Amino acid sequence: MTSFEPGLALARSFYAEAVAPLVRAPHAACLLGEGSEVLGYDDERSTDHEWGPRVQLLVPPERTGEVRRAVEAGLPREYGGRPTAWYSLATGTVSHHVEITTFDAWIAEQLGFDPRAGLDHADWLALPQQRLLHVTRGEVFRDDPGDLTRVRAMLEWYPDDVWRWLLAAQWHLIGNTEPLLGRTLETGDRRGARLLAAKLCRLAMETAFLQERRYRPYDKWFGTAFAELEAAATLGPLLDAEDFTSALLELAHRQNALGLAAPVVPAAGDFRVGINDAVRPYRVVNAGEIAASAVAAISDPALRSLVAVGGIDQLTHADDAMVTFTPWPRELAAVYRSLLASA
Numbered sequence: 001m002t003s004f005e006p007g008l009a010l011a012r013s014f015y016a017e018a019v020a021p022l023v024r025a026p027h028a029a030c031l032l033g034e035g036s037e038v039l040g041y042d043d044e045r046s047t048d049h050e051w052g053p054r055v056q057l058l059v060p061p062e063r064t065g066e067v068r069r070a071v072e073a074g075l076p077r078e079y080g081g082r083p084t085a086w087y088s089l090a091t092g093t094v095s096h097h098v099e100i101t102t103f104d105a106w107i108a109e110q111l112g113f114d115p116r117a118g119l120d121h122a123d124w125l126a127l128p129q130q131r132l133l134h135v136t137r138g139e140v141f142r143d144d145p146g147d148l149t150r151v152r153a154m155l156e157w158y159p160d161d162v163w164r165w166l167l168a169a170q171w172h173l174i175g176n177t178e179p180l181l182g183r184t185l186e187t188g189d190r191r192g193a194r195l196l197a198a199k200l201c202r203l204a205m206e207t208a209f210l211q212e213r214r215y216r217p218y219d220k221w222f223g224t225a226f227a228e229l230e231a232a233a234t235l236g237p238l239l240d241a242e243d244f245t246s247a248l249l250e251l252a253h254r255q256n257a258l259g260l261a262a263p264v265v266p267a268a269g270d271f272r273v274g275i276n277d278a279v280r281p282y283r284v285v286n287a288g289e290i291a292a293s294a295v296a297a298i299s300d301p302a303l304r305s306l307v308a309v310g311g312i313d314q315l316t317h318a319d320d321a322m323v324t325f326t327p328w329p330r331e332l333a334a335v336y337r338s339l340l341a342s343a
Contacts, residue, residue, distance in 0.1 A: 002080070002081035004044045004047070006042060007035065007037025007038075007042045007046070007054075008031055008037050008038070008139055010037075010052075010080055010082075011031040011037070011053065011054060011055050011141075012031075012139065012141060013080070014053040014054070014080070015029050015055045015141045015142075016141070017079075018075065018076055018079050019057070019075070022067075022070045022071050022074040023070065023071070024066075024070070025059050025063035025066065026059070026060065026063075027057050027059045027142065027144055027145075028056075028058040028103065028140065028142060028143040028144065028145060028147070028148045029055055029056070029057055029058075029140070029142040029143075030055070030056050030138060030139065030140045030143075031054065031055055031056065031138045031141075032056060032110075032134060032138040033056070034134060035050065036220075036221070038133075038138040039133065039138075039217055039225070040137075041221050041224055041225075049087075050088075052082050052086045052097060053082055053084050054097035054099070055097075055098055056098075056099040056101070057098060057100045057101075058102060058148065059101075061102045061104075064100055064102065071098050075096055084096050085097075103145065103148065107135075107151060110135055111127065111131055112131075112327075113330065115151055115154055115155065116147070116150075120337065120340075121161070121162055121302075121303050121336070121340060122334070122336035123333055124162045124311070125162065125166075125311040125332075125333070125336045126311070126312050126329050126330065126336055127312070127329065128312050128322075128323045129215040129313050130215075130217060130318065130323055131323055131329070132155055132215045133215050133217055135151065135152060135155055136152055136155050136156060140152070157213045160260065162303070163210070163213075164260050164261060164294045164295070164297050165294070165306070166210055166310065166314070167207070167210055167255065167260070167294045168292075168295045168308040169291075169309060169310035169311070170203065170207050171207070171255075171287045171288075171290045171291035171294065172287070173310065173314065174203050174207070174285075175291065177196060177199055177200055177203060178200060178244065178287065179271040179280065180196050181193060181196040181200060181282070182271065182280065182281075182282025182284070183280070183282065184196055197242055197244070204235065204247050204248060204251060205222070205223075205235070208232070208235055208254075209225075209226070211251070211254050211255060211258060216313075231250070231251075231254060234250055235250060235251070238250065245268050245284075245285060248268075248285040248287070249268060252266035252290055253266055255290055260294065260297060261294045261296065261297035262293050262297065264286065264290050264293045266285065266286070268283055268284065268285050268286075269284070270283065271284045291308060302340045303340065303343075305343045306343055312328075312332055
């Protein structure tokens with residue numbers, strides 16, 4: 001039995017030893033896009049489908065036919081003890097997985113548009129983080145034209161104003177959720193309390209990703225990626241114990257340390273309803289103040305005036321069906337763009 005080798009390492013040597021000698025055209029070579037191995041999370045279990053020696057080649061449009069013929073003629077049947085042709089879900093056939101395409105076609109498939117023309121705030125807000133991971137994670141083995149390297153650098157993280165707005169939206173969501181947990185506990189709704197506790201846990205973890213400038217993967221790898229964050233050592237035990245107040249206070253201190261906005265002294269106290277001076281005995285943090293500080297620091301007046309409902313990942317489930325098989329991300333970009341234009 002062939003011993004397991006992480007897919008990214010397999011792709012690196014597969015390109016260098018089996019594919020690169022066949023390609024005479026200037027090109028970029030990489031392993032990006034979908035797949036657990038792109039994130040570095042694959043293991044032996046991952047090899048049961050859509051896994052094996054593979055690489056993407058991005059070549060000039062006039063050279064694709066030449067490169068395709070050379071690869072098909074020269075690719076070995078096996079590499080590293082594994083077949084180079086295996087079942088492809090996309091084509092429904094057994095074929096090799098040296099993807100040969102142009103940069104223009106590849107980036108349009110990954111993002112739905114070409115970011116080299118520039119990204120406005122609407123583009124950023126409508127880009128699912130999983131798509132951003134498709135482009136910014138993995139590894140580039142070669143990049144003769146340089147386009148891939150430049151685009152990866154462009155997409156490394158959100159512009160500061162967009163970052164502030166997403167953080168504001170995250171704290172708004174926290175502030176809306178936290179008192180509901182207290183109310184369900186008070187009424188004895190244990191099932192509702194469990195749902196809200198899980199939601200608060202997720203919101204806190206998402207906040208840590210935002211604060212550490214890390215795009216978060218979809219649910220299968222969400223917890224795995226969270227464990228890699230610097231904040232996880234402190235936040236993890238608090239969230240496991242459902243000590244949400246301490247966890248959110250820790251996140252509030254970390255927010256101040258970013259220097260993105262005027263600092264807000266983290267505080268916890270009874271929930272003030274905001275109507276008729278009503279106060280309820282549910283311990284909450286001052287999430288609204290933190291959100292307001294982030295909004296106030298936004299330099300673009302249009303974005304600053306936009307209600308902080310969040311980007312696509314905060315508004316929707318943004319799963320594979322939406323991200324890959326629908327026009328919703330680009331449709332949502334048009335909605336953001338319209339709102340910003342009318343602000």
